[in-house]
Amino acid sequence: MDVIKTQGVTKVYNPDKIPVNALNGVDINIEEGEFTAIVGPSGSGKTTLLNIIGGLDRPSDGEVFVGGQDISELSDNQLIDFRKDYIGFVFQAYNLIPVLTAKENVEFVMLLQKRSKEERDQRVKELMDSVGLLDKMDSRPAQLSGGQQQRVAVARALAPKPTFILADEPTANLDSKSTENLLDIMARLNKDENMTFVFSTHDQRVIDRARRVVTLVDGKISQDERRD
């Protein structure tokens, strides 16, 4: 079953001034449970593709289906609700809320979803345990290492029980040990919970662990390699 499907997606920045074609007709299907890395040189359109798939940006042309729903038709507010319930994000710079503890950061999206306190408490505990940070529940982001922050970000992305997780260069700011640790966690979640992961990355260590590698060059898919 396709979790994500794009058809002829193009993205042109500054169409009225100096047009920049970030994506040129990208067609991609990502199935449930895939562990996909989107790779390519800088400026190839990786982040743009992720933003469009995640509903953070709109395509200039083409269609984006997430779980069968055409998200390019949704209004801004509908998109926000859609992201809240269906998509988990892991950002390159972690982007945790600095004034909240690790536990509160993970709990935050569930509060937006109006989940009960019991459900939130249980899920936060499970997720913090699964990323190995049960003892850091009450620490604020500034008290955590980069690797620990990114693991909290993964827990936060998983908290709303999304359909898939988008991770934009998730290991870019991490050392080798933290990167391995993070990849182990994500691979385990992918295997045990059949969670779909889509990364944009330059990192060979991530590419080596991916089961599908989609290479973008100049806004087009130049190679789509499955390693199953």
Added chain:
Amino acid sequence: MIPILAWRNLWRNPTRTLVLIGAIALGVWAALFMTGFATGMIKSYISNAIDQVVSHIQIHHPDFAEDQDVKFMLENPEQAATEIAQRADVKAVTVRTLATGMISSAKGARGIKVKGIDPAQESVLTGLDQRIVDGTYLEGKRKNEILISRAIAEKLKVRVRSKLVLNMQDLQGEITPAAFRVVGIFHTGNKPFDEGHVFVARKDLNRLLTLTSEGAVDPADLGHEIAMLLEDTKNLLAVQSAISKPEWQVENYKEISPDLELYESQMEFVSTIYLSIIMLALTFGIINTMLMAVLERLRELGMLMGIGMNKLKIFLMIMLEAVFLGAVAAPIGLGLGMLTIYFLGQHGLDLSMYSDSLEMYGMSPVVYFDVPAKVYWQIPIFVACTAILAALYPAYKAIKLKPVEAIRKI
């Protein structure tokens, strides 16, 4: 979670937040201080005017106010005053005889209003006996005693026991000269009043004004003014209405002296004016700080929208941050202000160095601060409105962000 997030956001930059809280608290304190000072001065002016000049209610002959001729006297003023004094809502009553004339010494002369008073009643009504700074109050030991102010004593170069000559028009229109001996010098702190009035015993003045009337008027029953103080000014209009007679002109202090009504009405607005000005200035400070707080976390706001926090919640979060700012600052300012007002209300602010100027306007050199009770609940409302208004623009900027652009910001 949004209130918690807003509260913690407030303390991301504690120095900046504390500076702004200090500014708002100082503004609230300043508004209270200025209101207390202005209200204290206005009350002092009104109180001095009522105590020394107009009382709460005055009764005159209907034509007296126009040209203040001695012939426009009241009928049976003593009996009327006795009846009025029996009312429970009336604190003190006195009958006065009023004349206009010239007072002169060997060194000079000036126009003057002569008040013929019953010394005992006058001391209850105006506390004139408490304002004697040299000599004694009118004791009635001998005829033609006079109280003059320090200002007149200086101008006419006289002192206690000096002789002065008063020239007045009597009931027949004849000029009546009479010699008076200064027994006391008073100082009320109201310069215009002090420079324009002298006090003599009413029986002495009545005798002089009826000298040529050949018994047509009983000197004991001559009076131009009945003045009274009430127990409570809430009953002002009721008492005024109850004692009115067709042959009298009964006026309350607001009608006698419209400036008092003007000042009284100003007391209602003075706090609103001060608060508005100070809060308007603070609005820009809050806008600036809130805008900085929004602009420096654009990426975070974009991330919040990215993970599903809708625009309404973002908007509410920014607004709450501003409301919390006011909620912390206002009580601090109110507390400091209340302490200041309490202290200066008890001990007063001594402005003796400006006493000459203040006395020119009938104000006391010591200002006792007073703030109407309603101001204490007006202030939190003003601060809350200011904070909300000031946060509108930063909150609008926040919800106009595009998540993808905001996340890209460094």
